[in-house]
Amino acid sequence: MNEFQKFNLKPFLMTALDEINFKTPTPVQDKVIPLIADGKSVVGQSQTGSGKTHAFLLPIFNNIDPELNAIQAVITTPSRELAYQIYEDAKQLASASEVKIEIGNYVGGTDKKRQVEKLGHHQPAIIIGTPGRVLDLLKERALNFRQVKYMVIDEADMTLDMGFLNAVDQIAAAMPSKLQILVFSATIPQRLNVFLKKYMDHPVIEEIPTETTISPTIKNILISTKSSGKNNLIYKLLTMGEPYLALVFTNTKERADELTDYLKAQGLDVAKIHGGIQPRERKRIMKDIHRLRYQYVVATDLAARGIDIDGVSLVINDDIPTDLEFFIHRVGRTGRNGMSGTAITLYMPNEEDKVADVEKMGITFLPQQIRNNELVDTYDRDRRQTRRLSQKKLDPTMIGMVKKKKKKVKPGYKRRIRKAISEKEIRDRRMEQHQAVREAKKAKIKQSRNKRR
Template sequence: MPNDFTNFGLKDSLLTGLTAIGFRQPTPVQNAVIPVLLAGKDAVVESQTGSGKTHAFLLPLLSRLEKHEDLAQLVITAPSRELATQTYEMAKALLTASNEHWSTHLYVGGSDKERQIEKLQRQQPDIVIGTPGRILDLVSSAALRVDQVRFLVIDEADMTLDMGFLNQVDAIASKMPAALQTAVFSATIPDKLQPFLRKYLHAPEQIKLAPKSVINPQVENWLFATGGKNKAELVAQLLTIGQPYLALVFANTKQTVDDLTDYLKQKGLRVAKIHGGLQPRERKRVMKQVENLEYQYVVATDLAARGIDIPGVSLVINYELPKDLEFFVHRVGRTGRNGLEGTAITLYRPAEENLVAQLEHIGVKFVPKTLEKGQIVTTYDRQRRTQRRATQQKLDPTLIGYVKKARGKGKPGYRKKIKQAISDDRRRKRKIEQRAEHLQQKQKRKAQR
């Protein structure tokens, strides 16, 4: 397995560019994918967010671009403006550092479509990166030509499916040559994606890089029971304890994000909000401010969990548990990246006990925490009552009655009495078991005579 990028057979200029932008060692997904795409094969890649998959497809496909007529050779789709913009910026940075002069255009909703059409009439780009809706608009209006495209990358395919954009990707791909090389990247491969894969991919390499654990081991998960507490007030306190470098707070709806943002601002915190209700230009401006560390706190819907990569997040707070627990993994995945440690705090109500249990079932290990005198301290496991009830059920009914009666009287020393009664009961049971075992052995010896 290659131990650096020089062993893949990439263009020398790209290797120079990689050194310039500080890339030294390929990640596991890059080790697995780069040789496959360089060999001209189709690929279906399951890999978690933040694994380095963007450069896993950029490097081999940029290496294989050829100078020919002025038509697009590479198309990359992403389901959100933020993801598309992120990929575009990565591609531009790599090309600039490599001194490679391929015209690269970004096409996303919220940008000036008429101006894009006007530019396309003068010149077609070599590389197209954008959202399915805008790319399809430009293709359908005969402004963007994709009939000579050689490479198609569908990034975050499961999110593309969930957001209802797969039909648009289908319509784009149908305009491309039959000999198209296609690479599909996704955190998961849902069954509903299979018909599309069978339609456009030819004997694809199946590459699955499952994370070692469902949650990054660099992230510590804290669980806070809210009970009757004011959740917004609790969040305000948690955000100001320890002064996180950058904190992301997740809520399920745009309205909740708006309300929580207003509350935190009233508490004097400089807070940014990100959700689908913001105008594209406004969302882009806020994202730029967050990246420039003009905000220390960001409140967002799940759009940010899957669609935005904000560097430097040291704390994630789940103000609400997501309705789809898969989003929990994506939320928490915003911190603990690039070898850094992170903390994820989850608030839950008693009615959400089953959701917490489901997360534990898939491997999330929670540490129960609470606030005491302005400090975060470890508290009792929330299962202790269940465990206590289970212990009681093993006791004799008469002993259970004794426990209830002693508690009811509430006299000094009742805990000691209960403890002694339980101890006596266990001792009595052991004697009964020993007598039964002795009798059984005696009968066995008698039968053998």
């Protein structure tokens, strides 16, 4: 049974949810969907990856009139990547509708002139975009907000941090007075509160902790890599063992094409599924995957979330997804029904923040690397940063002594380094004490002079 039925969603939405294997609502969806359906303005404080995108998309799709040539919902998000991700989610839901639901995606770096011309002929039911581009189109009078019912501000704290709140303010000011505003944010800074009070009258505020639904039978492995060697690394990971079925997830269609071509050139029989493949061909490939015709599958998120096969033993994340909600769905393809599974996530050295965001969702990674064609444990990735911080605390003179170490070190070298550092720390403490005594004396003399006056 699909638990989303309790929200009284239209049949096409239930079909769309079944296609991507969404059966059980997340905590944020459980709390927020009924509130939005009841006409309430909502502030949802929830981390990325909690399922908030569908928490607002589902009730919006359930209540709009697709035959009305008017914009009924405006969704803003601070980055192009997030806008594209929400757009893909919205398209997937709309694809199951018998009546066409038009969705507009407007971000910086795209052809604004063409967008203005197209909007002059027809207004989409839902628009998704970055605040700057949406405001530009509004000023060009290409967008008509007279019949807007919903305004969604996604990642509101990031919107504030990136300086887009003024643009969102101007967009909101152009909306009808009777408007349902939905704000989602990981945190609620004080400056954001000013905006909320300006436009929202007694909103329902829900703070929802992120809960993951990843099976404890899944081993989450983390491997640091360089982009140039990623293809070969994935090939090694796929061929070191004998996975019953391995899924490799990529963030883009272009990357899926590139990786599939590389793996095929190495002699692997690989299936590829993404939104750029024609529906009939994709359906055929999906049937072959279910029949276990393929051992290796390369896929993008939206195309592959409907793969519901118990035998997936290995999942590889070619990259950390932009929308962390997809991380849960990727990894959840393995370790099903109590069976063990392995999920390997590749990341670049400059993506520590992304890894930390995943860990905030309750994921515990095991750092590993390939050595002699085997996966072996490696040191904690934080160790290098800790060493760097501890070295910064050393006096430049001490750092110089450490750097002078040669290949042939005389006996007692390390002991002398430790002794020198210890003596330096003692001298520094004495100097601080002397300085404190001097400051106290000065203060006492100054106080005495003031009394004499």
